[in-house]
Amino acid sequence: MLISYDWLQELIQINKPAAEVAALLTGAGLEVEGLYPYERVKGGLQGIVIGEVLTCEKHPDADKLRLTTVDVGGETPKQIVCGAPNVAVGQKVVVATEGATLYPFTGEPFQIKKSKIRGAASEGMICAEDEIGLGESHAGIMVLDTDLPNGTPAAQYFNLQSDEIFEIGLTPNRADAASHLGVARDVQALLRVPYTLPNVDSFQINTTSRHIxxxxxxxxxxxxxxxxxxxxxxxxxxxxxxxxxxxxxxxxxxxxxxxxxxxxxxxxxxxxxxxxxxxxxxxxxxxxxxxxxxxxxxxxxxxxxxxxxxxxxxxxxxxxxxxxxxxxxxxxxxxxxxxxxxxxxxxxxxxxxxxxxxxxxxxxxxxxxxxxxxxxxxxxxxxxxxxxxxxxxxxxxxxxxxxxYPQPVQPFTVKVSIARINQLIGQPIGQERIKEILTDLGISITEESETELALSVPPFKVDVQREADIVEEILRIYGYNNIALSPNLATSYLAKFPKPDPEVIKQSMGQMLAGAGYSEIITNSLTNSNYYEVAGGEPDASLVRIVNYNSADLDVLRQTLVFSGLEVLRHNMNRRQKDLKFYELGKVYVKAGDKYQEKTQLALFVTGNATAETWQQASQKATFHQLAGVVQNLFTKLTRDQMNVQPVEHRYIKNGVTYYRNEVPMVQMGLLNESITKKLDVKEPVWYAELNWDYLIRNYSNNLVAEELAKFPEVRRDLSLVIDKNITFEQIKTIAWRTERKLLQQLNVFDVYEGDKIEAGKKAYAMSFILQDKQQTLTDKVIDSTMNRLMQQFERQLGAVIRK
Missing domain, CATH: 3.50.40.10 (Phenylalanyl-trna Synthetase, Chain B, domain 3)
Structure with missing residues (x-):
């Protein structure tokens, strides 16, 4: 958007240079991207003056030329050769003096130099209208009717006032400033100089003869x-x-x-x-x-x-x-x-x-x-x-x-807190100054107290409708540069950070599980107390018993999601649906003394085949590792914390693991005991995971960490270890991370062997180790040294045999 400084001053009187006004506007949110001089005539008629023809004689060597002397205000008149037929003694003319550059209406600009024309010296040029860019006429030289003294700049005679143009990068929220009046309103608030609207008092209706x-x-x-x-x-x-x-x-x-x-x-x-x-x-x-x-x-x-x-x-x-x-x-x-x-x-x-x-x-x-x-x-x-x-x-x-205009557009009503204004600005600026700025911007104060202002914002300020918008208006006029910087490095958060919404997290978790092929089930919180006798005799004191006259079988609140989930599995299996993946997020209840505890658990059930039979591959039974992979993905969405892994200790689960954090079990998963599944008439193995949902939500942390892509390549090295069968991968991983924290990026087991080719009671792990230095390229010496240290620790702490 271009704004003329000269035009702007017709609306508001500004006694400051254009460059200073540009700086003020930029500070107020109207960024002046450029400030350019504007010339009504290119070159501004620099070096062109008013002169008077003193003498005019025929050129001795050219019939169509005249030899003149012209007074241009100097000590001595200038001799100028002129070819115009209308030049005459006593005329006031426009003279381009030596050194002046002319920008003709058509053609290229040229500079006036002292020269000889047909042997006669010429010290300037008497100009026609088109020769100085004022018009198209070339009928003859310009003859002026003026009493201005000789030597007066021609720009003064032609009223060629200089102008400066602001190029403003108007942002979408400043529609109110898309005019000279809009810019004048900001200048008025910045300098406290009133602007004036065009006077239309003389408007009148002359007749009503042509009504539309x-x-x-x-x-x-x-x-x-x-x-x-x-x-x-x-x-x-x-x-x-x-x-x-x-x-x-x-x-x-x-x-x-x-x-x-x-x-x-x-x-x-x-x-x-x-x-x-x-x-x-x-x-x-x-x-x-x-x-x-x-x-x-x-x-x-x-x-x-x-x-x-x-x-x-x-x-x-x-x-x-x-x-x-x-x-x-x-x-x-x-x-x-x-x-x-x-x-x-x-x-x-x-x-x-x-x-x-x-x-x-x-x-x-x-x-x-x-x-x-x-x-x-x-x-x-x-x-x-x-x-x-x-x-x-x-x-x-x-x-x-x-x-x-059937329904007039109403002003916006906004309430602002004085304390909030000062908080967002970063320092108190005084209530009187706040009111002064708002009034200067055309915003009316309808109600006022020591703590709050009720405002009426005119419709032309289309983007000022909230408290934050009012604060922005105040701050841009008060001046960002007037906000003092703290002597200490600190951060204050302007926005409040809400606690994670459990419903949003639940929805996100559900979408992830659905993408992994799991269907949600919702079961009754009431269950049969006989299930707990099957499970090994839960003490009667811990059951939350219910007097249920409608169904004697549903006499307790459930303590686990296992049994209600198995009932759903049985219902589907009886209808020849055997490849099943279910999840449920539900409440469980426990009585401890004279108090009752309500907890939320997330349960996962997997049974049957994990993949269907196709012409490309045979069907594959669901395994522990497939369930564990889904649990790991859930952890990625819910927490970034490192966890300790131990063999499972759960009365309903065997052949599994428990993830602990700060000695609190986060998830327990493995194979459900056959005694429980058979009692509920579920004849297929069922893999089960139980997550402590309440604890996960309380400690929810999913802050992603962004890192620059490494400039140096990774290196992979493989090892084959023969170890005791009771040694877990978690033990190997713990030793590896403890031994090498800087270079080790990843380790993985890609093959396991148990058979007659190795000693009884042993197993062989084929493992890959990914090494990377983010500061430099790894050398063979560093790689070999790192791998040797890892092998030494495996041999010393696990009794491993490294197969080379």
Whole structure:
């Protein structure tokens, strides 16, 4: 977005250099990405002055040249050879002095040098309009009517004030600043210098002879629509001042009426459109959604297919404009236009954004409408444009202002805590200063206490609707650089970190288990006390007994999920469903003395085949390691803690392990005892895991750690160890990690052998070791040394025999 400093000063008087204002705006969130000088005429007429022709004689050696002396304000006149037929004594002329660079209207720039023309010295150049870039005429030299003294810079005569242009990188949340008025509002808050709105007090309705009615059929997409007619308009070229304003911000002038709508857009931030009133069939404007598939030719000559979501400005017969986006080919003013209908509206941003994206059209109007304009500036903009049209293009206002605004857009109401403001800013800045900033920004204080402010935020601040937004507004005006840094390094967390939501974790866990082929079961918390007698006689005192008149069999609350899960397995197996994977997350209950304990467990059941029979492979029975792999994946989602692994000690499980953390059993898993499964008529082996869900949730930790990819390669070395059968992989792993913490990245068993080729009571492990140094490439010497230390520890602590 480009903002003219000269134009800005028409709205607010600033007694600071443009560079200083740029720094202030950047600090306030309007980042000035560039500050550029703008010259109405390229070169700014530097070195070009007003002179007076003192003498004019025929050149002795050229019939078409004149030999002149010109007073340019120096000690002595300059001799200049001139070829213009209209040069004469006593004229005030434009003179390019030696060293000046001229930028002609067409052609390349050139520098004026002292030279000889047909043998006569020439110390400058008397200029025509096109030679200095002021116009296209080359009929003769420019003859000025002025009393300015000789030597006066020509830029002064032509009123070529210099300007500086701010290039602002406007962020999406600052739609309120997408105009010179919007920037002026920020400058006003920063410098506490009042800005002034354009004066429209002279606006009046001259006649009501040309009324155009307005009907809004979609007030949600178009909350406000206003317009008026101006008759007797003469469409022509814009005056120089208006063209200068538009060119300064990168726009090309078109004609006086269109240029005025663009001028008001960039001055007040209100997009407008001027219709040729004679093309509004039926003298009626209808604002409505388009019919799906309607063909519409836009101003650029492209035929577009309208969607039912497109908001259109129509006459009584056909659409004329894609509202807020782009005009139709036959909707705009032309040189034959004599009566115009000026439109100013407020459109719902989402509606304009959708049409702009669907048709791939980005305009200055859509840029502002789709971010949010000011509904309270519609009438001001309309009157401002009407006055400018009358001043520049003539005519008279020939209708009342039609303003369709059934439900006025209300200000946002926000409550803010003074303590929260100070916390987010990082230091107290005083309640009076807070109120001062808010008031300067146009935010009204409706209620006030020592601890809280109730605020009314004007609709043009579309992105200021929460407490945090108010704090941002205060801080950007107060100044980020005014926040003192602590002398000590510290961090304060602005946001509260909520405890993990057990329901979210449960859902995530369920998705993971479902992906692994497990189905969820939900069983009754009431069960039969006889199950516990089967299990070896749980003391009666620990059972939570229930007086259940409906079913004498369901007389206790369950102490484990094992039996209810086995009942589900039996039910499915009796219906010839034998390959089963179930999980249940449920409550269990225990009585301890005169108190009752309620716990949550996660139980996993696996029985039958783990993989189905196919032409590629035979079916495979479920194994302990397949269940253990799922449990390991659950741990990855629930905790990052290291755990101790021991053989299982559970009254219902054998041939398994228990994972401990801080001596608390986290999971116990293995094969369910046959005595229990057979009693419940489950004839197949059942692998079972029981997780302490309450403890896992209390100690939930799933903070991912990101590391840079290692630059140096891994190295793999294999070992074959012959060890006693009672030695576990966990023991080997513990010794390995204790021996080598830095280089060892991973170890794995890829083959196990038990047979007649080795000693009875022994087993052979084939193991792989992955080594890596993240600082340098490993050498053979370091690798061999590391592996030797590992082998020595295996031999010493486990009595292992290394097979070489």
């Amino acid at each position: 009615s307005v009907e809004v059929l979609d007030s949600e997409a178009c909350p406000r629509y206003a317009g008026l007619t101006i008759s007797g308009v003469k469409v022509a070229e814009s005056p120089e001042w208006l063209k200068h304003r538009l060119r300064a911000i990168g726009l090309s002038p078109i004609n006086n009426v269109v240029d005025i709508t663009n001028f008001v857009l960039h001055e007040l931030g209100q997009p407008m459109h001027a219709f040729d009133a004679d093309k509004i069939t039926g003298d009626k404007i209808i604002v409505q959604k388009a019919k799906e598939g309607t063909k519409f030719v836009t101003l650029d000559g492209v035929e577009r297919t309208l969607r039912s979501t497109d908001l259109m400005i129509c006459n009584a017969e056909e659409p004329m404009v894609i509202a807020g986006v782009f005009g139709g080919k036959n909707s705009g003013v032309t040189s034959e236009t004599t009566t115009i209908f000026l439109e100013a509206a407020y459109f719902q941003p989402a509606s304009i954004r959708k049409s702009s994206q669907i048709h791939g059209i980005k305009t200055d109007s859509s840029f502002r409408f789709e971010r949010g304009t000011d509904p309270d500036r519609v009438i001001l903009a309309l009157k401002r444009a009407a006055l400018l049209v009358q001043e520049i293009a003539g005519g008279e206002v020939s209708s009342e202002i039609v303003d369709v």
